[in-house]
Amino acid sequence: xxxxxxxxxxxxxxxxxxxxxxxxxxxxxxxxxxxxxxxxxxxxxxxxxxxxxxxxxxxxxxxxxxxxxxxxxxxxxxxxxxxxxxxxxxxxxxxxxxxxxxx
Numbered sequence: 001x002x003x004x005x006x007x008x009x010x011x012x013x014x015x016x017x018x019x020x021x022x023x024x025x026x027x028x029x030x031x032x033x034x035x036x037x038x039x040x041x042x043x044x045x046x047x048x049x050x051x052x053x054x055x056x057x058x059x060x061x062x063x064x065x066x067x068x069x070x071x072x073x074x075x076x077x078x079x080x081x082x083x084x085x086x087x088x089x090x091x092x093x094x095x096x097x098x099x100x101x102x103x
Contacts, residue, residue, distance in 0.1 A: 001027040004039060 003025045010021035032039050038046070064071050
């Protein structure tokens, strides 16, 4: 049996503030755990939400293209390490361009 964290719980103190949270675990048969470390159900949920995000992002990109915006220049090719100075600067430049009144 594998112990898988399924949530967390935090009690409140007398003032209503949260106390430190405590992880909640459930036992799953070893055969239910995939090589990724997720259960079959978690992998299905991740696939489903990924599809939703992909479709919404595609809708956004299509809308931007319809407005004549060149979205290719905003895409970052560095997928190995997205937390780089280059990617942060690209994000800042994108926000600056899109807060400009001329857009």
